[in-house]
Amino acid sequence: MSRLTAGFTALCCLFAIAPADGDIVLDQQHSFTSSIGNSTSGDVSQIGQTFTVGIAGTLVRIDVLMFRLGGIFDPTGDPVMRIYSVAGGFPAGSPLATFSIPEANVPLNAAAMVSFDVSSASLAVSPGNVLAFSMSAASGVGPYFLLTDQGLFIEYTGGEGVAKFGSNPWQFFNDPQDHGFRTWVDAAVIPEPSTLAILAGLAIIGSQMRSRNMRSSGIV
Numbered sequence: 068m069s070r071l072t073a074g075f076t077a078l079c080c081l082f083a084i085a086p087a088d089g090d091i092v093l094d095q096q097h098s099f100t101s102s103i104g105n106s107t108s109g110d111v112s113q114i115g116q117t118f119t120v121g122i123a124g125t126l127v128r129i130d131v132l133m134f135r136l137g138g139i140f141d142p143t144g145d146p147v148m149r150i151y152s153v154a155g156g157f158p159a160g161s162p163l164a165t166f167s168i169p170e171a172n173v174p175l176n177a178a179a180m181v182s183f184d185v186s187s188a189s190l191a192v193s194p195g196n197v198l199a200f201s202m203s204a205a206s207g208v209g210p211y212f213l214l215t216d217q218g219l220f221i222e223y224t225g226g227e228g229v230a231k232f233g234s235n236p237w238q239f240f241n242d243p244q245d246h247g248f249r250t251w252v253d254a255a256v257i258p259e260p261s262t263l264a265i266l267a268g269l270a271i272i273g274s275q276m277r278s279r280n281m282r283s284s285g286i287v
Contacts, residue, residue, distance in 0.1 A: 094122045095250040097216070097223035098132065104178070104212035105230065105246070107203045110144060112232045114213050115201030116246045117153050119225035120192040124254035126150075129200050130180040132214045132247025135173045143207030145170050148183045150190065151199040157229060157237035158199040164188035167205055178214050180249060192252060199229065200248070217244040 095118045105114045120126075129150075135142055148166045151158035166183050173181050192198070202211055215228060223245040231237045 091127055091251055091253050092122060092124075093249060094120065094252045095223075095225060095248070097245055098180070098247050098249065099214070099216055099219060099221060101178075101214045101216060101219060101247075103217050104134070104214045105228065105240070105244075106210035106212050107142075108210060108232075109142070109204050109208040110147075110206050111203075112230065113149070113201040113203045114211075114246070115149075115151075115158060115199050115229045115231075116213075116223075116248055117156065117158070117197060117199040117226035117229060118223070118248070118250060120196040120198065120250075120252070121194055121225075122252045122254050123193050124191075124252040125186070126188070126190040126192050126198075126250065127186040127253045128182055128184055128251040130182050130249040130251075131200070131202060132178055133173060133181050133202065134178040134212050134214075135170070135175060136210070136212070137175055140209060142170060142204050142209030142211055144204035144209070146173055146181075146211050147203050147205050148185070149201045149203075150185065150188070151201070153197040153199050156227065156239075158201065158231075163190060163198075173211060178212070178247075180247070186253070197226065199226070201229075201231070213246045215240075215244045215246055217242055 107114050129148065131148070145167050149162035150164045151160070151162055153159060164185060166185055168183060202213060204211060216222065226245065228240055228244045228246050229237050230240065
């Protein structure tokens, strides 16, 4: 076996067995400054957002632009995030996964991006997939507020804000609007196009050299 052919074989094996560690990258984002928010109501209502995946990999984190109020408006249950598949523009079926974080993680009076680690669900996503997340409280009363772009003349084109009140079906808001959020994906490692070109070139050269060796040996 020639050195070039051996090198090519080793390089192919390297890419075949190398673990896909992946990189956590920002996928979807709708961030803005607003003084308007839609509110949950204990565990009775859910306020949510649909979004379209743009990067293949595993959904690992969702950040929500939200806040809470103190005093008589202080929630009595921790915030709960549910992730849904989407059909007909609305969350569909039972949640794919449910997560909760401590109430103390949600800022008081001033909105900020609040992170929910959803990696334990191992939700594989592909470009074009449409999913939804919703927010509510684990129990009791009291609102969590999700900032909305209502009246800002901006929009997130990959989805829309949605709401579910009690046992009523999911619905859009009367004035179409979106909530502030970010999604993060652990993207699979894929060789760069330039690397693929090198591999293809080595394959051609290796094949040509094997043919030459076989002819010189009288095999063909």
